[in-house]
Amino acid sequence: MNDAGRVQRETVWRAAVLSGDANAWRAWHSETFAALYAYALWRCGGRNELADEVVQEAWLIAVRRIAEFQPARASFLTWLRAIVGNVIRNQLRQKRRRTPTVSLNGTHAISASSADRGERITETLASLPEHYEAVLRAKYVDGCTVEEIARERSESPKAIESLLTRARQAFREAFERDESKRCPR
Amino acid sequence: MTDNELDDLLKLEGPRITTGISERIEKQTTRVVRLRAWRRRAWTVFAMAGCFGLGIAVAGLLRREPARAIEGSSLIALPTPAPIRSLTPHELELQAEQAGDAERARIYLVAGRRYAADRGDWESAMRCYRHALDAAPGEVERIDPQSDDWLLIALKIERQKEKENAISND
Numbered sequence: 001m002n003d004a005g006r007v008q009r010e011t012v013w014r015a016a017v018l019s020g021d022a023n024a025w026r027a028w029h030s031e032t033f034a035a036l037y038a039y040a041l042w043r044c045g046g047r048n049e050l051a052d053e054v055v056q057e058a059w060l061i062a063v064r065r066i067a068e069f070q071p072a073r074a075s076f077l078t079w080l081r082a083i084v085g086n087v088i089r090n091q092l093r094q095k096r097r098r099t100p101t102v103s104l105n106g107t108h109a110i111s112a113s114s115a116d117r118g119e120r121i122t123e124t125l126a127s128l129p130e131h132y133e134a135v136l137r138a139k140y141v142d143g144c145t146v147e148e149i150a151r152e153r154s155e156s157p158k159a160i161e162s163l164l165t166r167a168r169q170a171f172r173e174a175f176e177r178d179e180s181k182r183c184p185r
Numbered sequence: 186m187t188d189n190e191l192d193d194l195l196k197l198e199g200p201r202i203t204t205g206i207s208e209r210i211e212k213q214t215t216r217v218v219r220l221r222a223w224r225r226r227a228w229t230v231f232a233m234a235g236c237f238g239l240g241i242a243v244a245g246l247l248r249r250e251p252a253r254a255i256e257g258s259s260l261i262a263l264p265t266p267a268p269i270r271s272l273t274p275h276e277l278e279l280q281a282e283q284a285g286d287a288e289r290a291r292i293y294l295v296a297g298r299r300y301a302a303d304r305g306d307w308e309s310a311m312r313c314y315r316h317a318l319d320a321a322p323g324e325v326e327r328i329d330p331q332s333d334d335w336l337l338i339a340l341k342i343e344r345q346k347e348k349e350n351a352i353s354n355d
Contacts, residue, residue: 171195
């Protein structure tokens with residue numbers, strides 16, 4: 001479907017949901033749920049329990065704030081993904097506040113062995129700039145080729161390849177930095 | 186970290202959606218949408234009730250307004266007894282026939298006006314006006330464009346001319 005068609009269809013759905021049409025909402029929900037869940041699961045490092053929590057909160061926010069959704073600016077799925085990103089960032093912030101890393105005798109209380117790989121992936125992805133996260137998501141979650149991403153972003157494949165390399169490098173560095181923080185030598 | 190290790194970290198191994206999570210969230214969120222619909226309907230009913238109440242209030246005010254206007258207007262200056270207002274022009278005409286000299290002209294005038302204004306029966310109106318002018322010849326001199334219709338004015342002018350002719354012939 002082209003973008004004009006998508007905007008038109010989502011504008012109609014938005015108006016229907018705002019007027020209280022439960023069927024329109026159900027249709028919209030079932031169409032986007034799987035894609036959103038996949039994204040949330042990726043952002044949560046494959047942890048279903050956390051993904052469930054995040055997705056649930058994101059959908060509740062979406063249904064309450066549906067009036068703020070502007071189909072002309074982005075697709076419903078993009079808007080929902082942004083909400084998921086914010087929910088994850090908030091959860092990480094709250095978690096950091098609840099369990100501050102306490103240094104005992106020069107070493108961190110949380111050892112590397114107890115650190116969950118999924119948790120590290122979540123934190124690393126949350127720390128990346130938005131355009132890096134978006135290009136990694138397009139490759140690893142949506143399974144897009146470099147050409148498809150280039151078409152989607154109106155850029156050349158070479159520019160996307162370069163962006164992907166930089167994004168992967170940024171992820172690697174942030175992940176390793178996080179590892180060394182958890183397991184100081 | 187090698188490129189392969191990085192790919193393994195970032196690759197999503199076929200999203201395993203928790204059983205029932207979609208249905209549970211759909212149920213929760215649909216409830217919010219339904220609540221919104223209910224709120225919207227409640228507001229519509231409330232607004233309609235408000236408009237209805239406002240309409241009744243305005244209608245009540247408007248109904249009172251003409252009554253005040255009539256009280257001060259010159260129409261009331263011509264006293265019309267309450268019973269006369271409720272009679273038909275025909276009944277008024279009958280009443281005028283039986284009335285005393287003083288009242289007859291006035292009742293014929295009212296009957297004539299009612300024939301003309303209410304029914305457009307100009308023939309009956311002319312008959313009543315003529316009787317009224319017969320009963321009160323002095324009325325001929327008083328032409329009032331505010332209360333006299335064109336027929337009464339014409340009859341008065343005709344009577345005035347007849348009077349003038351009679352005087353000049355004498």
